[in-house]
Amino acid sequence: MIESIGYISAAALSLCGLPAAYHSIKNGTVEINSGMLWMWLLGEIFTLIYVVNTTPSIPLIANYTANIILLSIITKYKYFPRKNAHPTT
Secondary structure: OHHHHHHHHHHHHHOOOHHHHHHHHHHOOOOOOHHHHHHHHHHHHHHHHHHHHHOOOHHHHHHHHHHHHHHHHHHHHHHOOOOOOOOOO
16 A cells, blocks of 8 residues: 555656656747756756665656656756747746
8 A cells, every 4th residue: 555655656746847848848948947957857866876775666766767857858958949949938
């Protein structure tokens, strides 16, 4: 039972970045503060390293991995927007 709660929680948290990643792909650009973006990305990376090396947990590893992937998409469009990018609203 508690494992199921862990998976549901990990899925919900890992999908938090999905709307921003989708919006970035759709518009070709992203309006997010660079400092916040880098702190979020580094926090995810360092927490993943910590979890893998201390208490390996599949739900947590899946959560942080998914967030890193979504944040990589957002970061790409932050620094390399499409040439015909639409302004975000």
